[in-house]
Structures are given as C-alpha cells and as structure tokens.
Amino acid sequence: MRLLIAIFLAAPLFAQQPASPGSEEVQAQTPAPAPAQPAAPAQAAQTAAPAAAASPAPSTEPWITGGMFFGYRGVTNVGGSFQEYRSVVDLGSGLKLFDLNFTIQDPKKKYFDRIDGWASGWGDDPYSTAHVNARKLGIYDFSFDYRNLAYFNAVPSFANPLAPAGFDEQSFDIRKHIMSVDLSLFSGKHISPYLAFDRNSDSGNGIEPWAQDANNSYPVPTLLRDSTNNYRAGVRFEYNRFHVTLEQGGTTYKDDDQAYDNTYQPGDRTTPVLGQTLFLSSLTQAYGIRGSSIYSKGLLTARPASWIDVYAQFLYSQPKSNVNFSEIAGGNFLNLASLLFYSGQVTIGTGAANQPHTTANAGFELRPFRRLRILESVMTDRAHDAASPLVAEELLLSPTTTAANVLTALNFTQYVNYNQQEVNAIFDVSHGMTARVGYRAVWGDAQVFAGSLSQTGLVVPGQLRRNIALAGFTYLPSQKLSVNLDFEGGGSDNIYFRTSLNNYYKGRARARYQATKTLSLQANFQILDNQNPAPDIRLDFRSQSTALTLYWTPEKPKWISVMAQYDRSTLRSDIDYLSLPFYVPAVSAYRDNANTGTSAVDITPPALKGAKLTMGGSFFISAGFYGAESRPTRYYQPLARLSLPIVKNVYWDTEWQYYGFGESFYLYEGFRTHIFTTGLRITR
Amino acid sequence: MLRFGRGHRARATVLGVLIAFAAARAQEKEKAPAYVGSETCQACHEDLFNAFQKNPHHLVETDKKYNHTGQACESCHGPGGKHAESMNAADIRNPSKLKPGETDRLCLTCHLYQPTHVGRINNSHAKNQVSCVSCHAIHKNGPNGLVARRAVDINTQCAGCHADVWARFQRPYQHRLANATTMPEGAMSCVDCHNPHGSVYRNMQTVDANEPGCFKCHGDKRGPFTFEHPPMRLEGCTACHEPHGSANPRMLTRPQVMYVCLECHANLPGPVAPANGTLGVVPPAFHDTRQPRFQNCTLCHSKVHGSYVSPELLK
Numbered sequence: 001m002r003l004l005i006a007i008f009l010a011a012p013l014f015a016q017q018p019a020s021p022g023s024e025e026v027q028a029q030t031p032a033p034a035p036a037q038p039a040a041p042a043q044a045a046q047t048a049a050p051a052a053a054a055s056p057a058p059s060t061e062p063w064i065t066g067g068m069f070f071g072y073r074g075v076t077n078v079g080g081s082f083q084e085y086r087s088v089v090d091l092g093s094g095l096k097l098f099d100l101n102f103t104i105q106d107p108k109k110k111y112f113d114r115i116d117g118w119a120s121g122w123g124d125d126p127y128s129t130a131h132v133n134a135r136k137l138g139i140y141d142f143s144f145d146y147r148n149l150a151y152f153n154a155v156p157s158f159a160n161p162l163a164p165a166g167f168d169e170q171s172f173d174i175r176k177h178i179m180s181v182d183l184s185l186f187s188g189k190h191i192s193p194y195l196a197f198d199r200n201s202d203s204g205n206g207i208e209p210w211a212q213d214a215n216n217s218y219p220v221p222t223l224l225r226d227s228t229n230n231y232r233a234g235v236r237f238e239y240n241r242f243h244v245t246l247e248q249g250g251t252t253y254k255d256d257d258q259a260y261d262n263t264y265q266p267g268d269r270t271t272p273v274l275g276q277t278l279f280l281s282s283l284t285q286a287y288g289i290r291g292s293s294i295y296s297k298g299l300l301t302a303r304p305a306s307w308i309d310v311y312a313q314f315l316y317s318q319p320k321s322n323v324n325f326s327e328i329a330g331g332n333f334l335n336l337a338s339l340l341f342y343s344g345q346v347t348i349g350t351g352a353a354n355q356p357h358t359t360a361n362a363g364f365e366l367r368p369f370r371r372l373r374i375l376e377s378v379m380t381d382r383a384h385d386a387a388s389p390l391v392a393e394e395l396l397l398s399p400t401t402t403a404a405n406v407l408t409a410l411n412f413t414q415y416v417n418y419n420q421q422e423v424n425a426i427f428d429v430s431h432g433m434t435a436r437v438g439y440r441a442v443w444g445d446a447q448v449f450a451g452s453l454s455q456t457g458l459v460v461p462g463q464l465r466r467n468i469a470l471a472g473f474t475y476l477p478s479q480k481l482s483v484n485l486d487f488e489g490g491g492s493d494n495i496y497f498r499t500s501l502n503n504y505y506k507g508r509a510r511a512r513y514q515a516t517k518t519l520s521l522q523a524n525f526q527i528l529d530n531q532n533p534a535p536d537i538r539l540d541f542r543s544q545s546t547a548l549t550l551y552w553t554p555e556k557p558k559w560i561s562v563m564a565q566y567d568r569s570t571l572r573s574d575i576d577y578l579s580l581p582f583y584v585p586a587v588s589a590y591r592d593n594a595n596t597g598t599s600a601v602d603i604t605p606p607a608l609k610g611a612k613l614t615m616g617g618s619f620f621i622s623a624g625f626y627g628a629e630s631r632p633t634r635y636y637q638p639l640a641r642l643s644l645p646i647v648k649n650v651y652w653d654t655e656w657q658y659y660g661f662g663e664s665f666y667l668y669e670g671f672r673t674h675i676f677t678t679g680l681r682i683t684r
Numbered sequence: 685m686l687r688f689g690r691g692h693r694a695r696a697t698v699l700g701v702l703i704a705f706a707a708a709r710a711q712e713k714e715k716a717p718a719y720v721g722s723e724t725c726q727a728c729h730e731d732l733f734n735a736f737q738k739n740p741h742h743l744v745e746t747d748k749k750y751n752h753t754g755q756a757c758e759s760c761h762g763p764g765g766k767h768a769e770s771m772n773a774a775d776i777r778n779p780s781k782l783k784p785g786e787t788d789r790l791c792l793t794c795h796l797y798q799p800t801h802v803g804r805i806n807n808s809h810a811k812n813q814v815s816c817v818s819c820h821a822i823h824k825n826g827p828n829g830l831v832a833r834r835a836v837d838i839n840t841q842c843a844g845c846h847a848d849v850w851a852r853f854q855r856p857y858q859h860r861l862a863n864a865t866t867m868p869e870g871a872m873s874c875v876d877c878h879n880p881h882g883s884v885y886r887n888m889q890t891v892d893a894n895e896p897g898c899f900k901c902h903g904d905k906r907g908p909f910t911f912e913h914p915p916m917r918l919e920g921c922t923a924c925h926e927p928h929g930s931a932n933p934r935m936l937t938r939p940q941v942m943y944v945c946l947e948c949h950a951n952l953p954g955p956v957a958p959a960n961g962t963l964g965v966v967p968p969a970f971h972d973t974r975q976p977r978f979q980n981c982t983l984c985h986s987k988v989h990g991s992y993v994s995p996e997l998l999k
Contacts, residue, residue: 087933088856101834105738114738118834120862120871127860127871129835137743147871149860155933158941160977168977170986178901189749198892200903211984211998214969217977228903230892240751243796249893255904268977285999289992291906295893301796309792311805313884315894321908323992327999349993355908359894361884365805373785377806379884381894383917389910391993408995416917424811428783434813446963448914452995453966462918462963474784474813484812496918497948498962510845524848536952537962547847567851577943577950581972585952588943592931596851600864618854622931631939633931635856661856 062684066102066117069653071095071679080661080671083167086152088635089659091675096123098679112136126150141184149176154207157666164266167207168219174204192236196249201227208259210283212333216267218280226255226289234297242302251319253291260284265331273334276341280331288324293317312362318355323389325349335395342403344396351389358382371428375438378421385414387449412458418444424470432477438470440488446496463494466501480514498537498575504530522549538576538587545569559606563616564599591624592631610645617657632664643681651681718765725757725764728771732823733757740830741822750794760790760822779822784815791816807882814845819880835862835873842874849928858929876901877927896920898927909990913997914963915948916989941980942973 075093078085101118112134119130128148135141152173159169177200184194208222234247265280272278295317303309327347334341363377388411395403424438444464454460468490475483489505506528513521524547532539547567554560571592579586600616617638624630639657646652655677662670722745726733736742736756745756752759760779767776779787788804804810809818819841820830832838839861843850853861859877862870874880877897878888890897898921899906905916915923924944925935938944951965971978982988987997 116833129871131834133833137740138747149871153934158933158980160980160983162976168983169980170982176901198900200901202904209983209986211986214971214984217984226904228899228906230900238796251893253903253906268983287992291908293893297894303792303796309796309805315884315891317893317895319906319908321910321992323910325993347993351910351992353908353910357894359884361806363805375805375811381884385908385912387908387910387912389993389995414912414914426785426811428785431783434783434785436811446914446918448918448963449912449995450914450964450966451911451997453969455966460963472812476784476813479781486808486812496963497915497923498950498965499923499947500919500962512845522845522847524846526848545848545851547851549847565847565850567848569848569851575947576952577946578952578967579973580946580967580978581970581974583967588938588947590938590943594855594931596854598850598854620854620856620931622855629939629943631931633856635854637854 063107064102064104065684066100067681067683068097068101069099069679069681070097071653071677073675073677076674076676078671078673081156081669082671083154083156084661084669085659085671085673087155088661088671089673090126090150090152092124092126094123096121096125096677096679098677099681109136126152138186140186141182143180143182145178145180147176147178149178150174151176151202151204156669157663160268162270163219163268164270168209168217168268170207170209172204172206172224174202174206174224177201177203190238192238194234194236196230196232198230199227201225208257210259210280210285210329212267212278212280212329213336215273215334215336216269216278216280218261218265218267218283220259220261220265220280220283220285223258223260225257226253228253232295241304242300245297245299247295247297247299249295249297251291251293251295251317253289253293253321255287255289255291257287258285274339274341276332276334278332278334280329282330283327285327285329286325289321290324291319291321293319307367308364310362310364313360315359317357319357320355321353323349323351323353325391330396333395340395340397340403342395342397346394346396347391348393349389349391351387351391353385353387355383355385357384373426375424375426376422379419381416381418383416387412387414410458412449414446414448414459416444416446416448418442418464422470426472432475434472434474436470436472436474440468440470440490442466442468462496464496465493466490466495467492482510482512484508484510495532498532499539499541501530502532502539504528518552518554520551523547524549532575536576538574540574541572543569543571557606559604561602562599563601565597567594567596569594569596589628590630591628592622593624594620594622596620608644610643610651612641612643614641614643615639631666634660634662636660646680649683651683652678653681654678718763719755719758720764720768721754722757723754724768729757735823739823744794759794780817784813784818785810787815787817804882806884807880807888809880809888810882835871836864838873838875840864842880852926852928852930855929855931857931857933857935859927859935905989907990909992911991911993911995911997913988913990918963941982942978945981946973 073091073093073096075091097119099120102116104115106112106114113136115132115134117132121128126149130146131144133143154167154169154171154173156167159167179200180196180198182194182196184192186192203225206222206224207219209217210220211217229252230249232247232249234245237244260283261280262282267278267280269278296315298314299311301309301311325348328344330344332341332343333345359379359381361377361379363375366374366376368374389408391408393406397403420440420442422438422440424436426434426436428434442464443466446462446464447459448462450456450458450460468488471487473485486508487505490501492500492502495502507526509525511523515521524545526545528541528543530539530541545567547565549565550562552562571590573590575588576585577588578584596619598616598618600614603613605611605613617636619637620633620635623632637657637659639655641653641655643651643653657675658672659675660672722733741756744750744752744759745754747753750759758764762777764776779790782790788810792804822830824830832841852858853863859872860870861872861874875890877890879890880888883889883891884894885891885896890900892900895906921927924937926937927935930936932939936944938947948964949967951967973979977983985997987994987999991997991999993999
C-alpha cells in the first residue's frame with residue numbers, strides 16, 4: 001500500500017513536459033549567451049546587486065527534476081540459518097520503491113527557492129527513509145527526515161543450545177521509527193530563531209529471559225514499546241564580531257514494555273534441584289517508566305580582534321525518571337538462601353531517578369604571528385544522580401500462604417566529574433608543511449553504583465588522571481600529494497576500569513597521491529597500543545589497520561573505471577581475569593586478524609550508449625587462533641549490476657547480489673542466498 | 685611656561701604621528717586593490733557566474749548583512765581589480781590553494797556561529813589541516829548544494845579519507861550505513877553519529893542535548909536508571925561495543941559475552957595493592973561458566989545498560 005502511495009505521489013514527476021537534455025548540474029555548466037561588456041569597476045560594484053537580483057534561473061530549465069527506481073526484488077531460499085540471515089541482512093522479496101529523488105524549483109521564488117526530496121527502501125524493506133528539504137534563501141530552511149528501521153536480532157550462538165525450551169536469548173523483532181523536523185527562520189538581519197523536534201520510538205516483539213535468582217531463567221515473549229520526544233527552540237544572534245545562541249529544550253520518554261506467558265517453561269536448567277524440577281507456569285510483567293528532562297544551552301563565539309577567536313558554551317539538562325513496575329509469576333521456584341521452594345512471587349517496583357548534568361567548555365585560537373596558531377580549550381562535564389528505588393517482593397509459598405516480604409528501599413547519590421584541558425601549537429613551517437605539538441590533561445572523579453555484589457558498599461569511588469602528549473604533521477607540497485600524521489600518547493595515574501586506556505599511544509598516518517591524471521592512490525595506517533602492567537591486570541592490547549585504496553578512471557579507454565580497496569587489520573588483546581566458578585586466574589586472549597576488500601568496476605560500453613555494467617562487492621575474512629577467544633568469520637557480498645537504456649530517460653536495471661556468511665566455530669550460523677533485483681529507473 | 689611648552693611639544697608630536705599614520709593609511713587605501721564587482725567576473729567566468737545564481741552563497745550578492753552586496757565573488761577571492769587588469773591567476777586569491785588554516789579563517793568570517801566555529805577550534809579535522817573546502821564544494825549546485833546530503837553520498841565522501849573505518853562497515857554486524865557498492869538501501873550516514881565540524885565529546889560524536897548522540901536513536905538506553913551500570917556514564921557505549929562494525933554479534937568487543945564482562949569484573953589478588961584502583965572488579969558470583977547457560981551473562985542480566993528495579997540488572 002505504501003509503495004502504491006509513493007508511486008502515486010511521484011507520478012506528477014513524470015507527467016510534465018518532455019525532459020530537457022542533461023541534469024541540472026550539466027545545465028549549470030552550459031555556457032550562457034554572450035556576456036555583457038564588463039563595466040568599470042566602481043560602476044560594476046554599484047550595479048551588480050540589482051543585476052544579480054534580477055538573474056533568475058534560466059527560464060528553459062524544468063521546474064522539477066528527479067528520478068525514481070522501482071521494481072521487484074527476489075530472494076532465493078536462504079540456505080543455513082534463517083535467523084542469522086535476518087540478523088545480518090534481512091532483505092525480503094516483493095515490490096519495492098528502491099529510490100526516489102526530486103528537486104522542485106520555483107522560478108518566481110515566491111514561497112520557496114527549491115524543494116529537495118529523496119526516499120529509499122519503501123515496500124516493507126528493513127530500512128525505509130524519506131527526506132524533504134525546503135528553503136528560501138534568507139527567509140527559512142526547513143527539513144524533515146524520517147526513517148523506519150527493522151531491527152531483528154536473534155543470534156543462535158548467543159543462546160543456550162541446551163535450553164529445553166529452545167531459543168532462550170534476549171532477541172528483538174522490532175521497528176525503529178526515527179523522525180526529525182527542523183525549521184530555521186532568517187527573518188531579521190541579525191536574529192534567527194529556530195525550532196526542532198525529534199522523535200524516536202521502538203515497537204515490536206521479542207524474547208526476554210526472566211531470571212529467577214541464579215537458579216534458572218525462562219525465555220518469555222515480550223511486547224516492546226518505548227518512545228522519546230525531543231523539543232528544541234532557540235535564537236541565534238549574529239553580528240560581525242560575535243555570535244550568541246540561546247536554546248531551550250525538553251525531552252519526554254516512556255517505556256511500556258510488557259511480558260506475558262502462561263505456558264509451561266522448564267527454563268535453562270536441565271537438572272532438578274534438591275529433587276524438584278523448577279519451572280515457570282505463568283508470568284505477567286509490566287513496565288510503566290516515564291521520563292522527562294529540561295535542557296538549556298548558551299553559546300558565544302567572538303572574534304574580538306583579527307588575531308584571536310574565542311568561544312564558550314554552557315549546556316545543562318536534568319533528566320528524571322519515574323518507575324512503575326509490577327510482576328506476578330507462578331511456577332515452582334527456589335529461594336537458595338533459605339532452601340525454600342515456593343509457587344509464585346509478586347514484585348512491585350517504584351522509585352525515581354534525577355540526574356542533573358552540566359557541561360561547559362571554553363577556548364580560544366590565538367594567532368600571535370602569521371605562522372603560529374595556539375589552540376586552547378578547557379571542558380568540564382558533571383553528571384550527578386540521585387536514585388531512590390523501592391522494590392517489594394513477596395513470595396507465595398502456596399496460593400494462600402505468603403513468606404515475609406523482601407523490601408529493597410534505597411536512596412543513594414552518584415556523580416561523575418570529567419575535566420579536560422588541552423593546548424595545541426600549530427606552526428606553518430613552510431607553505432605546504434605544518435607541524436603541531438600539544439598537551440592534554442584529563443582528570444575526574446566518580447562515585448558510582450557498585451551493585452549488590454559490592455563488598456565495600458553500595459557506591460564506590462573512582463579516580464581518573466591522565467597526561468597526554470599530542471603531535472601532528474601535515475605535508476601538502478602540491479595538489480597531487482598530501483601526507484598527514486597524527487599521534488597521541490599518554491600515561492595514567494588512575495583509571496576507572498581494568499580495560500581503560502592506561503599507558504597508551506595511538507597514531508595515524510595517511511597519504512594520498514595523484515599519480516597521474518587518471519590514477520589516484522591512498523594509504524592509511526592506524527595503530528592503538530594500550531598497556532597496563534599492574535600485576536592484577538596485565539593488559540596487553542594492540543590493534544593495527546593498514547588500508548590501500550586505488551581509483552583509476554582512464555581517459556583511454558574511457559569506458560572503464562575502477563575503485564579498489566584493501567584493508568588488513570589485526571587485534572591482539574591479553575588480560576588476566578578470574579575464571580569461574582573456581583576463581584582461577586587465567587588469561588583472556590582475544591585475536592581478530594582480518595582481511596577486507598571492496599571494489600567497484602564500472603564499464604560503459606561505447607557501442608551501447610547509456611548502458612552501464614557494475615561489478616564488485618566486498619569480502620571480509622577474519623581469523624584468530626585456537627586457544628584464543630576469536631570468531632573466525634567469512635562474509636562475502638559480490639554483486640553485478642546492469643543498467644540498459646530503454647527509451648529516453650528510462651533505464652532497465654538488473655542486479656544480482658550474493659550473501660555468504662560462515663563461521664568456523666559456529667557452523668550452524670552460516671547462511672547463503674542470492675538476491676535478484678530488477679526494475680525501471682526513470683530520470684528527468 | 686616650561687611645563688606648557690613641554691606639553692605643547694608632546695601634543696604636537698602625538699598629532700604629527702597621528703597625521704603621518706593617517707596619511708600612510710590613506711596611501712595604503714589608495715594602493716589597495718579595488719573591488720570590481722561580480723559582473724566583471726562574469727565576463728570571463730560566465731559558467732561559474734551563471735551557476736552561482738542558484739548557489740546558497742548567492743545570498744552574499746544580495747543581502748546587505750554580509751557587506752559585500754554585488755561582490756559575492758570577491759567576498760571570498762578578495763578584491764579583483766588587479767586580476768581583472770592582468771588576467772593573471774596569480775593576482776587573485778584562490779582559497780583552495782591557501783593554507784588550510786587561512787581557508788578556514790576566510791570561511792569563518794561569515795560562518796562564525798554554532799556549531800561550525802566551536803568545532804573548527806576543537807576538532808581533529810582542523811588540527812589535521814582538513815579545511816572547509818575539503819568537503820564543501822563552494823561553486824557546486826544541485827540537490828546536494830555545497831556538500832553531500834544524501835546518506836550514500838555523505839558516506840562515500842567520508843570514506844574517501846577514512847578507508848580503514850570504511851572497511852569496518854564491511855563486517856557482518858554493523859550500523860546500516862548506506863553504501864553505494866553493497867548496500868544502497870542502508871539508512872544511516874556518518875554524520876548521524878559524527879559532527880565533522882566538531883563536538884564537545886571525543887571522536888566528534890554528535891550530541892543529543894548534552895548526552896552522546898547514540899541516545900538519539902537508542903532512547904531506551906538513556907535512563908536515568910535507578911540502578912545504573914557505571915560504564916555507560918564513565919566510558920560510553922564503546923566500552924563494550926564497536927559501533928563501526930564487528931565480527932562479533934551485537935557489535936561487541938568480544939565473541940562471547942562473558943569475556944566482555946569478566947575482563948572488568950575480576951578482582952585478581954596482586955602482591956601489592958593495585959597501582960591504580962579500578963571500579964567494578966567484584967566477580968559475578970559462583971556461576972559455572974563451563975555451562976552454556978552461564979557463558980552469556982546477558983541471558984539473565986538482560987538489563988545490562990541499566991535497570992529500574994533490579995540491582996543485579998536482571999529485569
């Protein structure tokens with residue numbers, strides 16, 4: 001239905017007068033009639049404004065241009081795991097509107113200068129998008145964006161293969177609706193108000209494991225529904241030497257997830273406990289979470305003198321949540337602490353959380369000499385949190401007998417303070433050579449919730465202190481060659497987590513070379529090395545990536561162009577940890593060594609004007625080694641696409657794409673399928 | 685008298701200096717190249733002139749606010765008098781051939797407002813000499829205006845430099861970026877998560893109010909929860925996820941969930957107190973991780989991003 005509506009809406013595009021040759025951009029480059037004689041400089045300056053104002057777009061230009069691509073996609077039977085296919089690819093068969101784009105121009109420029117729109121993936125595709133932008137220069141700019149995304153995730157290897165009830169992992173089959181509307185008004189000379197609204201929502205079904213202490217967990221069907229609305233409005237004050245932006249906004253949030261099940265569920269546990277089998281026979285669970293937030297922003301940028309730019313920004317938000325939760329479960333359960341079997345439990349949860357969050361930053365760019373720039377910035381981010389959860393749990397020993405209530409009533413505060421100061425000096429060594437050195441200090445402290453397992457208290461303190469050296473180098477000797485190096489290395493006195501950046505360095509090198517007029521090469525190299533030699537951690541982490549890219553668009557023959565890219569990445573991570581259940585020290589070793597390639601070869605046969613054949617795709621092959629945690633994977637996506645002209649501005653496009661996925665350790669997750677697409681592409 | 689005489693001489697000296705300075709400035713002004721107006725430019729650069737009529741920067745030509753009415757070309761290229769006489773390219777400023785920092789300053793003459801300006805000072809593009817014109821084609825027209833706007837075009841442009849990041853998106857578990865080669869129907873673009881002009885957060889992350897931009901789509905992970913999981917606030921999503929793409933399901937940093945968790949939740953005893961105390965090291969009970977049902981911690985601790993009712997993040 002949506003497809004039909006989309007086609008119907010797009011129909012006027014093609015009901016206009018015959019298209020003029022070439023696209024808008026081609027027309028823009030087409031020489032216009034003979035130029036007027038150049039006026040004398042002063043005179044020209046005086047007369048230019050009215051002349052320019054009276055220069056509308058050429059009247060021969062169509063007021064609407066665009067194109068659309070619609071047709072049919074067929075997916076062959078998916079070999080292997082269909083769940084995995086849906087989790088990774090999820091394309092389906094049927095009639096589709098693959099692409100629609102249009103530009104409407106008003107020659108009189110009465111209500112708008114132009115409206116641009118585009119849409120893709122309509123017809124029950126997993127990723128449907130629509131975008132409209134309308135603007136009138138100097139008056140307003142309006143944009144609307146909508147996306148409807150399917151999120152399916154049910155990965156077999158994440159579930160317990162021994163679960164008697166089958167698939168037991170938390171999984172999702174939901175739709176995400178994301179919308180944003182933005183309107184900026186340029187009504188005055190210096191004052192520009194703007195409005196914005198964003199909304200994202202999730203709705204669909206899933207499976208949620210319901211855990212009964214550490215004894216057992218039961219997969220139950222879940223209805224997932226949540227939404228967030230963001231409102232913003234502000235005013236920009238723009239003057240020659242400074243600008244101020246004031247913005248106020250708010251957020252509302254609600255989460256109404258529900259779970260309901262009245263079937264017998266043996267759960268994950270396959271063995272009886274103390275001679276009894278644990279099971280879930282009924283569950284009714286409902287969340288009613290409501291949230292709201294206010295948000296304020298102030299921004300100042302200024303250029304008080306030609307040698308200095310300054311800025312300062314202040315952001316404040318105060319998100320709050322209110323909790324309403326209820327749950328009734330029936331079955332045969334065990335309270336391990338008292339070795340008591342019981343037949344049901346009722347849980348009521350309420351509470352609130354309040355999280356004022358302040359962010360401020362300021363800085364300047366100083367240019368004391370022509371070749372030297374000094375960039376200074378400071379930032380502070382302070383999130384405080386006050387939570388007061390109240391959870392009452394009552395165990396039903398029998399339908400008429402209850403045990404003592406378990407009441408969890410807490411009231412605690414948390415905070416996370418983060419500060420950063422950075423200075424960089426950038427020196428232009430010569431016209432094409434620039435060097436940069438800098439220093440960054442990061443420090444902060446936190447007091448955070450440590451969970452009920454904490455042996456030291458409900459909340460625990462943490463510290464962060466890090467000193468970082470920065471450097472960079474850019475060499476642009478000509479338009480043909482560019483080289484860029486970027487380095488950062490630091491040491492930490494305190495970190496928050498065992499895997500945090502501690503004694504580390506990261507570097508990046510990038511070079512681009514235009515070898516000939518038709519051949520361009522690019523090389524990228526990136527490395528991150530992080531070490532924590534503390535005897536209880538012994539973290540040794542290094543990741544590297546090297547990428548080479550080639551673009552070749554020969555003049556002879558002109559009918560071929562090639563893009564090819566290859567990337568080699570390696571990751572090595574070793575860290576000590578405690579292996580459960582016997583708390584034996586062990587090493588978590590992770591390896592991920594990957595080869596990735598993408599290519600696209602475009603062939604436009606000279607004998608068949610307008611036809612185009614594209615071949616290419618991508619591959620990803622990763623490996624680890626036996627004994628290390630890794631997930632050796634092969635993922636292939638080759639494709640071939642043929643576009644043939646039928647009549648003027650109408651093309652018949654056909655595409656074949658193969659998806660092949662396989663894993664060495666989880667053979668049952670592999671899948672493969674062929675996808676064929678055919679349709680008409682119409683342009684104007 | 686003496687005092688008056690000294691004061692008189694002093695005033696005369698100051699006045700003389702000011703007159704000399706004014707004369708020098710006047711001479712400078714006389715020598716300064718003259719503006720010739722856009723119509724003069726049109727005589728030779730007619731293709732650019734015609735295309736410019738539909739360009740967003742055409743506003744400079746007509747709006748007095750920018751102080752370059754009728755001189756839009758020269759607002760960026762500088763006074764064109766000398767160039768108009770000599771017809772020599774060396775006699776006029778070409779922003780694309782300036783040093784990146786100078787090009788940026790030229791653009792910021794007008795674009796000195798949020799979020800552009802703050803970004804240009806803060807961000808790694810500016811620090812690595814990637815100027816405005818690296819991404820913005822100033823003379824270009826069409827639906828994309830001065831810069832790519834469709835997701836597939838944006839991603840292609842970013843991938844032009846960030847080839848290694850592009851490779852990550854060829855992995856099976858990734859955010860669905862529109863990709864001209866393999867996934868034209870993808871819905872996301874790089875600028876959904878990164879602001880190329882800069883951000884208060886690292887890696888040029890977009891922001892949603894003063895929270896990381898991830899919550900713009902994943903609003904259910906924002907909270908505040910009554911029982912928070914601290915890494916969410918202290919390290920962000922990348923503590924556990926690789927948002928560009930991974931071989932591991934759900935873009936996790938490890939193939940099995942328990943390793944994501946146990947690498948932090950491990951209070952290994954050391955010979956001395958840890959050099960740098962870390963959070964969350966209490967191990968998660970006596971679960972037998974040899975059993976499949978304990979290898980995936982989120983099988984039970986499903987509210988790992990934060991819970992409203994369970995301190996163990998169970999529900």
